[in-house]
Amino acid sequence: MSRNILLTGASGYLGGTFLELLKDAGLPAHKIYATVRSDTQAEAVKQYNASPLSLDLSNTDAVSAAIIDNNISIVYHLHNPLDTGVPAWIKALATVKQQTGQDVHFLLTTGAKIFSSHAGAPTEPFSDTDPALLSIQQSQPEKSPIDAMGVAAQCNSLVIETANALGVKSYIFAPCIVYGRGLGFGNKISIQTVAVVKAAVATRRVYKVDEGRPTWPVCHVLDNSTLYIEILRGILEGRDIGSGASGYFLASPGSVAWDDIYAAVGKALKKRGKVDDEAVVKADRAALEKMGEGLECPADFVPLQLGGLCTLTAEHGKRIGWTPRYKAEHILEDADAEVGLILEYLENARSYGIPKGTKLKQ
Ligand SMILES: NC(=O)c1ccc[n+]([C@@H]2O[C@H](COP(=O)([O-])OP(=O)(O)OC[C@H]3O[C@@H](n4cnc5c(N)ncnc54)[C@H](OP(=O)(O)O)[C@@H]3O)[C@@H](O)[C@H]2O)c1
Incomplete structure (x- = not known):
């Protein structure tokens, strides 16, 4: 059965490259709804056979309605690691699960910074498959030398806790220093x-x-995008790729x-x-x-x-078949x-x- 996917950040560096590479990824049947903020973006996403959705992403009622009305069962969130409104998105996915019987999935894009010295994370090597990662993240807000980094760590934990409670599978995707020319229709360069x-x-x-x-950690933008794709392939094929407290992914060779x-x-x-x-x-x-x-x-x-x-290292991607180029x-x-x-x-x-x-x- 074809699955409906909501993608945010399609006009961005990471989201745009993901959308471009998705065209030839040979994934099982799916339909992409891409959120947009202008008519130009709406026209641009159509070249990827994506349906534009004009949404104010800070309006959680509007987002929830869009998820439920369009039977979205997979969300790829690629626009704000500090989005404390995510529980509403996850609740809407739980409603879709109840109404359709489909399993539902929420992926949040965070950043390697949230696993760094800036955010009160360990400074000894630790891996994205470390079973203690959720409890490490839960302890970071108190330890973080920068308030906003503590909020971002809290946001990751909030996603996992809310999703676990509502029967939604969650994934925390951490890009690092990403480089290389973006392939999307919008932003071509990294941060x-x-x-x-x-x-x-x-x-x-x-x-x-x-x-x-x-x-x-560093990663070429093409490799960053292929990890997004391999996660989606696992979800669409119904494989257990690790989710919730076991659903962290660092994209890096x-x-x-x-x-x-x-x-x-x-x-x-x-x-x-x-x-x-x-x-x-x-x-x-x-x-x-x-x-x-x-x-x-x-x-x-x-x-x-x-x-x-x-000092975060990437193991999880390799376990699901991702090979950085x-x-x-x-x-x-x-x-x-x-x-x-x-x-x-x-x-x-x-x-x-x-x-x-x-x-x-x-
Ligand atoms: N690039 C990196 O090296 C890197 C590293 C670590 C983490 N990240 C994180 O990964 C995510 C994507 O990064 P990126 O490099 O692709 O960023 P980007 O090129 O700046 O793109 C951001 C995307 O999010 C959209 N967006 C931002 N705020 C929004 C809002 N309030 N409502 C709706 N859409 C909004 C932008 O839309 P408009 O085009 O309309 O502005 C754009 O599509 C970000 O959350 C970033 O913090 C990136």
Whole structure:
């Protein structure tokens, strides 16, 4: 039987690439409803045989009605890791389950940041199949050095707890430093590589923000999308791929040191005359202030955007048959092309939008 899927964020970097790759993925029968915010987006999603749904995603009544009215049994949420309205979405899926007898599924896109030093997560290696992951996340709001990161960890737990209580299968999907040209109709570039470039262009040099050589998981955008697809394949084929407290997925072939990313970006920017010196030095307070101006965020939030330690490792994807095409080091080999791509789209680059005056802890 064909399944109805609700996709948010189709005009974004990750959602757009997912939608494009879905066309040739050979998945069992399904129909995509893509949420849109403009007529242009509505026209654009039709080229993928998706049905546009014009919805205010903060209006949980409207979202619930759309899920129930369209018999949606699978939700792919790709637009806001801080969405505390998700219980209403999950309740609506439970109603569909009751009315149709179909199993129902909710996937939330979070971020590797929520499993990092910025969010009070462990700083020793731990895997996305760790049976203690839910209890780790439940403890993070108290430990998180940044309020918003605590809220995001809470949001992940909320999804799992609500879904468990209502008989809905849930998945927490964590993209990391994603890079490479997006294939969708909307945004073509990522967030974190962009932050490194934006801050460097503003200060005319690449600064590091941490002591030591912290590492972070990385992933090519095509590999990130194929993990979304393999999860969906498992769901549509009715396989048990692990859900709820066992439903975390990090999309990554491995980690690299921020220092190596900075060095590669510095070289590519120097070649293009965008920095005065390709050598990477530690940022002092004045540099952080200037980087913050470039990133349109308070100086205290600069390390959140382009540094920190994330020791989460990816096991779950491999267990369901996902094989990333690119190894982690490819991000360094590809840095010159990535910088060229970012500079091409810099005018329209999206940022985290952290207003001036926001404090790490309120
Ligand atoms: N890219 C990465 O490296 C990365 C890493 C970790 C986590 N993530 C998370 O993954 C998700 C997708 O990332 P992305 O890179 O694809 O982001 P993106 O390119 O900025 O796209 C965001 C998408 O969400 C939509 N959106 C945002 N706020 C919305 C709202 N209030 N109502 C309806 N739609 C809304 C946007 O629609 P419009 O086009 O209309 O604005 C767009 O389609 C985000 O939640 C992001 O935080 C991304």
